[in-house]
Amino acid sequence: MIKLERITKSFGTLQVLKGIDVEIGKGEIVSIVGPSGAGKTTLLQIMGTLDEPDTGLVSIDGTIVSRMKQKELSAFRNSHIGFVFQFHQLLPEFTAIENVMIPAFIAGVSTKDSLTRASEILDFMGLKERASHKPNELSGGEKQRVAVARALINNPAVILADEPSGSLDTRNKEELHQLFFDLRNKFGQTFVIVTHDEALAQITDRTVHMIDGIIQ
Numbered sequence: 001m002i003k004l005e006r007i008t009k010s011f012g013t014l015q016v017l018k019g020i021d022v023e024i025g026k027g028e029i030v031s032i033v034g035p036s037g038a039g040k041t042t043l044l045q046i047m048g049t050l051d052e053p054d055t056g057l058v059s060i061d062g063t064i065v066s067r068m069k070q071k072e073l074s075a076f077r078n079s080h081i082g083f084v085f086q087f088h089q090l091l092p093e094f095t096a097i098e099n100v101m102i103p104a105f106i107a108g109v110s111t112k113d114s115l116t117r118a119s120e121i122l123d124f125m126g127l128k129e130r131a132s133h134k135p136n137e138l139s140g141g142e143k144q145r146v147a148v149a150r151a152l153i154n155n156p157a158v159i160l161a162d163e164p165s166g167s168l169d170t171r172n173k174e175e176l177h178q179l180f181f182d183l184r185n186k187f188g189q190t191f192v193i194v195t196h197d198e199a200l201a202q203i204t205d206r207t208v209h210m211i212d213g214i215i216q
Helices: 040-047 070-080 096-106 111-124 140-152 170-187 198-203
Strands: 002-011 014-024 029-033 055-060 081-085 158-162 190-194 206-211
Touching: 002 040, 014 040, 029 040, 029 170, 029 198, 040 055, 040 158, 040 190, 070 081, 081 140, 096 111, 096 140, 111 140, 140 158, 140 170, 158 170, 170 190, 170 198
Parallel strands: 029 190, 029 206, 081 158, 158 190
Antiparallel strands: 002 014, 002 055
């Protein structure tokens, strides 16, 4: 599903990634762990086509995305990859369901179909009664579940999450972690999760350990 070969990345004179090779299979839930500065987020951004490697190849679902031009890369990202961040990054002026629908609108999906899909996902997540609420009316756990729903709206093959439970309390962390497995079982997505949360890393299918820009 995801294959990275010989990935390097530098910022000025600082080499952050030093020849990364990693493969992630379809339907896997993989955690990436390591100390701050190990290069985890940079690797995730390259995996998600948000940044380009200096050298190496990135392949997702059989497509070599590292050779794409920006316009086709943006279209590929919107249809194949969903993102979840530590802070939900919901737009405050829109309701929960409107926030979820935004990536579908970008993909050119009709309002009717976007609304139907968003409603189904929010219902699955137990947020049906909260769909018309704006972010400031939702709890931290609810906001993060809305962010996950937004990542799922275009039925991407891959979900990339950067410290998704970092801002949540213990109960909401556990619920979010379980949600990832429930979603994998229902929709078949591949999850790659950068985390400092040892409890999450221990229950994922596989853990990738990074230090100083390399995989141990």
